Amino acid sequence: MGMGARRGAWLRWVVIVAVLCLAGCAGKRTDALVFWTFGPEGEAVAQLLPDFERTHPDIQVEVQQLPLSAAHQKLLTAIAGGTTPDMAQLGNTWLPELVALHALAPLQRHVADSANVTSSDYFASIWATNVSDGQLYGIPWYVDTRLLFYRSDLLKQAGFDAPPRDWAGWRRMLAALSHPERKVYGILLPTNEYEQLLSLALQQPDPLLRDGDRYGNFESAGFERALTFYVDTFRLRQAPVVTNVEVSNPWEEFGRGTYAFYLSGPWNIGEFRKRLPAAEQADWSTAPLPGPDGPGAGLAGGASLVVFRASKRRRAAWALIEYLSQPEVQQRFYRLTGDMPPRRSSWDSPLLRDDVQARAFRDQLERVKPTPAVPEWERIAVMMQQVAARAVAGELTVDQAAAEMDRQADRILAKRRWLLDRAEAKR
């Protein structure tokens, strides 16, 4: 009997030692700088790296490409498990969340010492999305905003020489270009994408959240105006009620003239050039987003380069950020990916300056606005779109939809209010 017990204890030790060995092996690390990228940017970075490694022989970079769909989950899991990389590409709407998790290293000191990265050269609103509570946590890498792609030939046929500048003109064109009986519509607005409605909402003077981002502000006059314009576009049958799951090939549909306008982002310049036949290439262009009265604001999107707090190679990470922020490197990056640079000086090359279709983006980027910098924002935006889709389907009126958005936003922000109140009580 005693023998059995001792053997049990012995066995337990064997198991424990084996587990520790395995953990030790898994924990083995190289000295390379680990850089996480999401989406197609990883391949482009791999092509930019040889030049960097030539000038920095002491730094070895290991680029790890992750699919965009898994990015959020991977990041949170890494933070929870303490296995973050040294640096990463990070969508600027996710930045507040990672800041709240204390996962990112502040970069202000590096920028102050840098000869290359100067904040005034960046589009101001894009730079601002990287600042939280006065601290800088990311350096903009590429920008993304939504504006109008349009079929210039169709507009001309309908008697319009130029793209719309304000909502009234836009509505007139949409009306003239829509023939729902032939399944031809003025514009494609997938009902499960929030960026379009959000862009219209950002053109309004009212903020999206109120009282220090404690409550939703969707019942404001401004937001209701944007929601009305959005919902009316569907009610007047100037846009089909479809989700992007159903529109498997928007480029072909655009080429076919199913939609005269498409409200989308910079990556589609490349897509349209690649996917539309040469004969149709002269028939489309881009235009800044029309606002309620005159050219309006747009969404300040894009991705930044961030360094993780837990990293032991912050200096090397910063060296790579500086390299990737050089205007020449950003221009090469644009050539490789079509991702637009966040610095004004990077736009000075003929490649970008003389590009008719990129020019509208350059113009729009001076008029972009950031979304509220709270960790809950992404969730609120998704919720906003879900409720808006119900209004589009006719289940809710605009007023009811706005009230429902506020109700749900307030619920989502409940924990944030509790935290803020507790912090104030302590003070």
Next chain:
Amino acid sequence: MSARRAAWLFLAPALLVLGVFFLIPVLGALVLSFTDYDLYALADLHNLRFVALGNYWALLHRPAFWAALGHTFYFVAVGVPLSLAASLGAALLLHSRLARCKAFFRTALFAPVVTTAVAMAVVWRYLFNTRYGWANHLLGMLGIHPVDWLGDPHWAMPTIILFAVWKNFGYNMIILLAGLQAIPVELYEAARIDGASAWRQFRHVSLPLLGPTLLMVAILTVSGYFQLFAEPYVMTEGGPLESTTSVLYLMYEDGFQWWNLGVASAEAFVLFLVMFAVTAAMLRLSSREQAGEAA
């Protein structure tokens, strides 16, 4: 006494694995469901609050949860009978003495089970495309108006059910086929001599003897279908208008997209209770039926 110890020793590896990979996580999730564990708590444990049954209470007051539960029941109530009928039908056809190329058909009908849902979803999304899909093309030939299969909130769930049934029926078919093959041929011979028609042979020989297999298959299918997730995830992303959002899908969004693990754990336990109640009721019903038949 020593034998008893030895028995425990033999059981130990299995118990250890079960404990570490099942019991402890389940208990952990139960504890989690009584807290408001979220992003803020992940950042700093001081931000964690014990909310007792608060998450469960909030769930009962959340329309989105009731909607998801409704969609899940809809899927189970329509999908399970359809799936079982398809499996049984296919198994009977394969078992028939008139069938040719049995091995080929058995493999072909089983193939959807082992292909990945993602690849199949791509094909199905094309088949059910409103403008270019074959489904509407066929309806058009019959003179029926095109249906917005995946875009209309009323049609999206039926399309998902069709997809799930097609994807899964092969698995049950194999089990039922094995069940059919285990029925002694003499019973059919006896029935034929008594002059029983094919239908009556099926009704009074095949079905009663297949009973236990059918019950097992039904319970497995019900518990599988309650956990609807992959099909809407790859076909509709829960849309349109959240009409294909199941409880599990809601849980995935709350837990892994928004990191509200407390809420997500509560949803998991509610789903567990629902599944437990339904399968228990099924077992109860079938045992009463058997008792009734015996009497």
